[in-house]
Amino acid sequence: xxxxxxxxxxxxxxxxxxxxxxxxxxxxxxxxxxxxxxxxxxxxxxxxxxxxxxxxxxxxxxxxxxxxxxxxxxxxxxxxxxxxxxxxxxxxxxxxxxxxxxxxxxxxxxxxxxxxxxxxxxxxxxxxxxxxxxxxxxxxxxxxxxxxxxxxxxxxxxxxxxxxxxxxxxxxxxxxxxxxxxxxxxxxxxxxxxxxxxxxxxxxxxxxxxxxxxxxxxxxxxxxxxxxxxxxxxxxxxxxxxxxxxxxxxxxxxxxxxxxxxxxxxxxxxxxxxxxxxxxxxxxxxxxxxxxxxxxxxxxxxxxxxxxxxxxxxxxxxxxxxxxxxxxxxxxxxxxxxxxxxxxxxxxxxxxxxxxxxxxxxxxxxxxxxxx
Amino acid sequence: xxxxxxxxxxxxxxxxxxxxxxxxxxxxxxxxxxxxxxxxxxxxxxxxxxxxxxxxxxxxxxxxxxxxxxxxxxxxxxxxxxxxxxxxxxxxxxxxxxxxxxxxxxxxxxxxxxxxxxxxxxxxxxxxxxxxxxxxxxxxxxxxxxxxxxxxxxxxxxxxxxxxxxxxxxxxxxxxxxxxxxxxxxxxxxxxxxxxxxxxxxxxxxxxxxxxxxxxxxxxxxxxxxxxxxxxxxxxxxxxxxxxxxxxxxxxxxxxxxxxxxxxxxxxxxxxxxxxxxxxxxxxxxxxxxxxxxxxxxxxxxxxxxxxxxxxxxxxxxxxxxxxxxxxxxxxxxxxxxxxxxxxxxxxxxxxxxxxxxxxxxxxxxxxxxxx
DNA sequence: CAACCGCTTTGAAACCTTTCACTAACCGGG
DNA sequence: CCCGGTTAGTGAAAGGTTTCAAAGCGGTTG
Numbered sequence: 075x076x077x078x079x080x081x082x083x084x085x086x087x088x089x090x091x092x093x094x095x096x097x098x099x100x101x102x103x104x105x106x107x108x109x110x111x112x113x114x115x116x117x118x119x120x121x122x123x124x125x126x127x128x129x130x131x132x133x134x135x136x137x138x139x140x141x142x143x144x145x146x147x148x149x150x151x152x153x154x155x156x157x158x159x160x161x162x163x164x165x166x167x168x169x170x171x172x173x174x175x176x177x178x179x180x181x182x183x184x185x186x187x188x189x190x191x192x193x194x195x196x197x198x199x200x201x202x203x204x205x206x207x208x209x210x211x212x213x214x215x216x217x218x219x220x221x222x223x224x225x226x227x228x229x230x231x232x233x234x235x236x237x238x239x240x241x242x243x244x245x246x247x248x249x250x251x252x253x254x255x256x257x258x259x260x261x262x263x264x265x266x267x268x269x270x271x272x273x274x275x276x277x278x279x280x281x282x283x284x285x286x287x288x289x290x291x292x293x294x295x296x297x298x299x300x301x302x303x304x305x306x307x308x309x310x311x312x313x314x315x316x317x318x319x320x321x322x323x324x325x326x327x328x329x330x331x332x333x334x335x336x337x338x339x340x341x342x343x344x345x346x347x348x349x350x351x352x353x354x355x356x357x358x359x360x361x362x363x364x365x366x367x368x369x370x371x372x373x374x375x376x377x378x379x380x381x382x383x384x385x386x387x388x389x390x391x392x393x394x395x396x397x398x399x400x401x402x403x404x405x406x407x408x409x410x411x412x413x414x415x416x417x418x419x420x421x422x423x424x425x426x427x428x429x430x431x432x433x434x435x436x437x438x439x440x441x442x443x444x445x446x
Numbered sequence: 447x448x449x450x451x452x453x454x455x456x457x458x459x460x461x462x463x464x465x466x467x468x469x470x471x472x473x474x475x476x477x478x479x480x481x482x483x484x485x486x487x488x489x490x491x492x493x494x495x496x497x498x499x500x501x502x503x504x505x506x507x508x509x510x511x512x513x514x515x516x517x518x519x520x521x522x523x524x525x526x527x528x529x530x531x532x533x534x535x536x537x538x539x540x541x542x543x544x545x546x547x548x549x550x551x552x553x554x555x556x557x558x559x560x561x562x563x564x565x566x567x568x569x570x571x572x573x574x575x576x577x578x579x580x581x582x583x584x585x586x587x588x589x590x591x592x593x594x595x596x597x598x599x600x601x602x603x604x605x606x607x608x609x610x611x612x613x614x615x616x617x618x619x620x621x622x623x624x625x626x627x628x629x630x631x632x633x634x635x636x637x638x639x640x641x642x643x644x645x646x647x648x649x650x651x652x653x654x655x656x657x658x659x660x661x662x663x664x665x666x667x668x669x670x671x672x673x674x675x676x677x678x679x680x681x682x683x684x685x686x687x688x689x690x691x692x693x694x695x696x697x698x699x700x701x702x703x704x705x706x707x708x709x710x711x712x713x714x715x716x717x718x719x720x721x722x723x724x725x726x727x728x729x730x731x732x733x734x735x736x737x738x739x740x741x742x743x744x745x746x747x748x749x750x751x752x753x754x755x756x757x758x759x760x761x762x763x764x765x766x767x768x769x770x771x772x773x774x775x776x777x778x779x780x781x782x783x784x785x786x787x788x789x790x791x792x793x794x795x796x797x798x799x800x801x802x803x804x805x806x807x808x809x810x811x812x813x814x815x816x817x818x
Numbered sequence: 819c820a821a822c823c824g825c826t827t828t829g830a831a832a833c834c835t836t837t838c839a840c841t842a843a844c845c846g847g848g
Numbered sequence: 849c850c851c852g853g854t855t856a857g858t859g860a861a862a863g864g865t866t867t868c869a870a871a872g873c874g875g876t877t878g
Contacts, residue, residue, distance in 0.1 A: 096605060098864050109828045114866055124826065139604055144580040145520040146864035149833050154517070156577075164542045164561070165746075173536060177563065181570075186577045189536070189561035191549065198553075205528075205558045208516035232511055233468060317750040348750045355752045374537075378689045378720050380727045380752035470834055481858045486836055496856060518834035521863050 097138040106134035117142065153210045156186040157401065159239070159394075160202050160216040164191040166345070167373040168390060169217065172239060175394025176215060183402055185212060194219055207234055213401040215239050215394075221246055221284070235404040239397045240388075241284070242414055249404060251397040251415045255285055258386045258419035259292020260299075262340045262368040263307075265384070265421050267300045269428075271338035271366060277323045277350060278342025279311035286315075286342050289370065293340055308336050315342055320349020327365070328357045337365060338427070344369040344376045347383055351426065355381070366427040382424035389417050469510040478506035489514070525582045528558040529773065531611070531766075532574050532588040536563040538717070539745040540762060541589065544611060547766025548587060555774055557584060566591055579606055585773040587611050587766075593618055593656075607776040611769045612760075613656070614786055621772040623765055623787045627657055630758045630791035631664020632671075634712045634740040635679075637756070637793050639672045641800075643710035643738060649695045649722060650714025651683035658687075658714050661742065665712055680708050687714055692721020699737070700729045709737060710799070716741040716748045719755055723798065727753070738799040754796035761789050 099117075103110040108127060115123050116131045123131070134140075148154045159176050161169040173189055180187045190206070192199035196219045203225060206214055213235035218226060221243035230236045230248050238250035266274055276293055278286045294304050310326055312319035320341065327335065327350075341347035347369030351361055359365050361381050369376055372387035396415055404410045471489075475482040480499060487494050488503045495503070506512075520526045531548050533541040545561055552559045562578070564571035568591045575597060578586055585607035590598060593615035602608045602620050610622035638646055648665055650658045666676050682698055684691035692713065699707065699722075713719035719741030723733055731737050733753050741748055744759035768787055776782045 099866095100864075110865090111828055111830090111867085112826085115827080118866075122826075127826080141604065142580050143521070143582065143864050144577070145517045145526070145582060146833090147580075147866075148517040149515070149521055149835090149864080150866045152833075164536075164545060165539055167537055167539075170536045170542070170563075173563070174565075186562075186574070189563065190558075191542075191545070191561065193546075202558070205516070208514050208519075210515065210517065228511075232513065317746065345750075348747070352750055352752050352754070374689065375720070375747050378717075378724055380724050382724070471836095472834080482835090483837085483858055483860095484856085487857080490836075494856075499856080515834055518863090519836075521834080521865090522836045524863080 096143075097140050098143065099140075101138055102131065102134045102140050105138060106131045148210065153212060155184070155212070156188055156209075157212045157398070158188040158190055158202075158206050158214050160190045160192055160199060160206075160214060160218075162192060162194055162217040162219065164189070164193070167375065168343075168371045168388075171373075171390035172217075172394040172397075175391035175396075176398045177394075178391070179395045179398035179402070192219060196220065196223075200225065203229060207232070210234075213237070213405050215397050215401055217241060235401055237397045237401045237404070240393060243284075247412070249397075249400040249412050249414070251393055251400065251417070253388045253393065253417045253419050255288035255419075256292040256295065258370065258388070259289035259340070260296045261292075261419065261421045262289075262370070262386050263293040263296035264299070265423065265427065266338045266340065266366060266368060267296060267302070269338075269366065271336075272302060273306055273308060273334075273336040273338075275308045275310050275323075275327060275336040275339040276342075277310045277312060277320065277339050277346055278315065279319075280313055281311070283315075289340075289342055308334075310339070312342075312346060315346050317345050317349035317352075320346035320351075321353040322349075324350045324353030324357065324359070327354075328359060338362075338367070339365060340368045340370075342370055344371045344373045344383065344385055347385070347426075348375065348379060351379060351381060351383065362425070362427050362429060368421075368427060372422050377424065379426075381426050384424045384427040385422055386419050387422050388419050393417060468515075469512050470515065471512075473510055474503065474506045474512050477510060478503045520582065525584060527556070527584070528560055528581075529584045529770070530560040530562055530574075530578045530586050532562045532564055532571060532578075532586065532590075534564060534566055534589040534591065536561070536565070539747065540715075540743045540760075543745075543762035544589075544766040544769075547763035547768075548770045549766075550763070551767045551770035551774070564591060568592065568595075572597065575601060579604070582606075585609070585777050587769050587773055589613060607773055609769045609773045609776070612765060619784070621769075621776060621784050621786070623769040623772065623789070625760045625765065625789045625791050627660035627791075628664040628667065630742065630760070631661035631712070632668045633664075633791060633793045634661075634742070634758050635665040635668035636671065637795065637799065638710045638712065638738060638740060639668060639674070641710075641738065643708075644674060645678055645680060645706075645708040645710075647680045647682050647695075647699060647708040647711040648714075649682045649684060649692065649711050649718055650687065651691075652685055653683070655687075661712075661714055680706075682711070684714075684718060687718050689717050689721035689724075692718035692723075693725040694721075696722045696725030696729065696731075699726075700731060707737075710734075710739070711737060712740045712742075714742055716743045716745045716755065716757055719757070719798075720747065720751060723751060723753060723755065734797070734799050734801060740793075740799060744794050749794075749796065751798075753798050756796045756799040757794055758791045759794050760791050765789060 099110050099113045103113045113131055116128050157180055159173055163169055177187050190202040199219050215237050217239045221241040222245040226236050226246055236248050240252055242250040242252045276290055293307055297306055310323045312323055341350055347367055351367055354361055354365055361367055369383045369385040372385040376383040376385045471482050471485045475485045485503055488500050529552055531545055535541055549559050562574040571591050587609050589611045593613040594617040598608050598618055608620050612624055614622040614624045648662055665679055669678055682695045684695055713722055719739055723739055726733055726737055733739055741755045741757040744757040748755040748757045
């Protein structure tokens, strides 16, 4: 770090104005010379109030700078007008895209979304959940650190609707929205096999993540379908799904003797794939000629890589919007039934498996597969 | 889109259990056979309560599944135990890193951070601000769509502390935290000049963004310092700071006649730079030999690009944590003085200007500049 | 003239927690 | 046995909004 000392520029201003008590409905009522109930009517059921009175009240509100007190409102109503998404990793574009889908639905229902970031830490997640429950939020969407956490079931029982996003778990008794990860793995590896690859690295880990396990299962199924033995899948396991781990995997891959070295790699997510890609090029392994690469998630940076990355796309926004709709149904519909909604992933083929440069119009069009 | 129809998997469970009213302090008091004031003491000043009584109360809380009602608590206290960061673009890793810095400070002060995303839309930002004010949040950190928006000053006057993040503006009367963008632009272009470049593209826009204007001013200053005329800076202006716009700029750059074509490009942010890099390689322009590239922000994906990107780093987390500290001071210290805190950027030199592959130990070490 | 109507406005209760002045009980010392 | 002092626990008030039954009002109908 060179020079990160803060530099106060201006000595600055005389501090805030003396903060006298914020005006409430009572003050507005007094100013407008009506009862406090009338003010409330103007706010909540304006059609009940005569135009003249309404106008007077609105004027008074503007004059006083009245701001509704949401706490008091919620206290009376029993619940808030907001919902929350507790995300696993705010730095991963996948989750921010999911959040966008959630926000679309929430905005339509006139709810505000609070984004909370657990950063994959269980106790930070727990703190957020406690606080949200105390806030009596309308409901919680969450991509949990651990989907089987009994805290989630408890929340649900205590009356806060909870929907799992991009996860599902038998132990959790509620709605969930997720993508068929086994199929995703199968699509990826089938694509590689169709392009002539028969020794394929599986890069990902730790195995405690259900996503990793399922995507590997899909990879094995693709091998089986093609009549290839399971040992053609060469494990390069990582301790996390990060760019740095992807780079490390590339070094291990480069170290393998030529005849055992895989000609292609399937990475459990795009961050790992980008790291692998970067280090392969640096080590002189040409992509895709020496080693084809498939990633997972199809984040925007995948298409923007210097060798655009073939990746398995998940319907991120749809995942978010569907989850939000399930949540609203659970919160509002007394006859709600819990649902597990599964989506289908699709492969987006790009230069990292097709060759370089990608030609949109002539690139291989695989049935059920999107070429971009 | 191939197959994104949702597939309900399980017909599922019998809906939620009949939600009877959540227990409050009153119920706990009854169950523990103490007065309601005592329960409150257990919660807020446990040292005043005898161990025996406290134990009884805690047991009752556990039995009943008591959850504090934050609304009622806030109503009494007059303000909430949370603060908010309204970010300009949740999909840009720069802002999520800033958010991390904020969260560190907030967690230490036992406050919860609500992340809100304006997505560069003024009305969405306005909705968030309204709601946050109604919530009586402790304070608001914001990277606004428009820093001169009078709404921000009004919030401040009405008693909600506001701190500008990564922006500053004379029209706003409060604290702000930002980085010296003129210096950042100067560092970038000085670095290119030192590496022998004399025709340099400036890629960025629109000019309405203060960041763009200031970084360009810095670029011009670097030329002047080196005794080069200002027309050596070739404008390639974009309509937004996105990857797609970066690609478009590369096409325009490739279209220039060889003797007028710049030998280097300075991009206003890393997204633009990554797009430019990608398209240059695709069009056969070697990086850095035919065209060196410098980005801005040093997001993680910059280092992870296949040709790692030289970029101007801003102290993102520090930006966030400093802003949060200013906010807390403003909220708690009656003698608070508004401050404008400026940070210094630094250049991180990588292969996109130094050559390929980057050798950490032998790469040019420019004074005041970090080589990675 | 009384009963009734629809429309507008009112006043008080309720939501749940925290705070604070107060009492009760107990201690040891005088 | 009373006193001053400490500690534990009490009960009522307060905080701002919403809701709802009821009242006021001007006019119409039987």
